[in-house]
Amino acid sequence: MKKIAFYGKGGIGKSTTASNVSAALSLMGKKVCQIGCDPKNDSTRLLLGHICKETVLDQVRRKDPDEICKEDIVHTGFHDIICVEAGGPEPGVGCAGRGIIVALQLLDKMKAIPDMDVTLYDVLGDVVCGGFSMPIREGYAKEIYIVSSGELMSLYAANNIAKGIRRFAARGEVRLAGIIGNSRNVPGEKELLTEFCKKLNTRLVAFIPRDKIVNLAENHKQTVLSYAPESSQADVYRALAKTIWENTELSIPTPMTFDELEKLAGTYGTQD
Template structure:
């Protein structure tokens, strides 16, 4: 079993789907196991079809008092890929209903149910698990804590957020290995590589190999959004072919878990040429928090100017109108930053950096997809629609 971990939004499903497909095209029997409550890992594998999740199917059978009638074919599915060149299998574990439970516990329950169906005895060459990178949660750390995964690939970019998640994942893997776990890290895969080399510096510091670098490519992103495989592109096919061959013939660089060195915070910042200030933040007193007068310590105050009607320029006005009409998003503040361009605040708490009006349809589509996903976010950067960022 191989677990693919990484920060949300880094393209784990894209990577997992193409790796699974390439392994199958090379003659292997492969199952893709979606282990994220948003259950969209297998969408591209099945040509855009959203699979019924194990959790939803089980709840339906339970509500009808028919749990014993639940069979593996109700939750594990198969499809042909690349014009019938290979068959792959897929399953989405899913999770609890929105707002009604713990996603991590749902993952743990899903693995327990699959084991009852005989997962560990199935005649498969590979099970590739697409996992949320929140290994602080015990459920999402299941492949590490229970040694369900033999190998872990960490997907990251060159940005601080995804590498911070990668550092946490490496730390969790090293911890469980020190406790006798059998799961080992294989290395990093850099997705949407912009050529800056930051992830490579991080990999060298943490003592993990970079297994592959997948370049930033708008055409491929659009194919992924349309639930199509990137393997139809010769360059991307070659990348996944090299990686899959390395997995199959065990020729990837060996990693000794005791040599993996997750970074402390100050070490991590140094990868980006930054350092933590030697400052202890001032504590907020109870009197301040309850509305009393703060202690007489020097502070920098920003005094807001008197409110005045905000006059929007034509491009901003068009964007504001579309956000309201198409997505129901109400803009409460609009600014124009010399570097970031058009910056909008939605409902007083979410910041969206639009840049300019170029590729506006693509930017609106990204926001619509975020809305549909149900993920929470406070900041979205759409200046480069081919590689949007959100957190």
């Protein structure tokens, strides 16, 4: 079974990419589960066709854990993809990272997730501490993909995530599986990401072009695979899913210093 996680800077398109990859893997005949680890509980929106109405933590707040049923927290989305949202605390109360720990431990205790070919954890932003590192720290995910554009702050977040992966790799099986480039149409973006990957001791597994079909699909609460299956963008996600399924090129990353990162970004024209 593949156990993977997507990390990346907030707003980089991580959940959109994750959902389209899950859809593509499912259409390849794989049994897929996507677990959203973000208090906004919107990771599985494109698979369910709506914001998940019942998260794990919603149930924990209302019931004794022993009274929670699998059906309360495990939902079925596009092409029979299993969808779970960890959820988060009430705004201004509690720690979202701690919520992820509680949610994943409860899923384990309940044996709520059936045997899958692929389990994909979609994790909040670029935070690799506390509960947000749990998919890495506790071995829930073995293969980590970082979604990044060629923008400096996105690269900065990716580099920080790589530092966390390197730390946990020293005492476990987790590895960096590659960078997924999600284009923002900045100058020299693909070339910069390719060079960034070399510095990080990994590879650019995909470069996803910017296409309005993604926004149109999202406005219809669907993945591109569902909304526009014949589009060239759908083919991009299919190719990425195939790469992820077949990928064995895992590595321990070699993060850069911020000065090195700034210099690299400046070389490709991403700074003023």
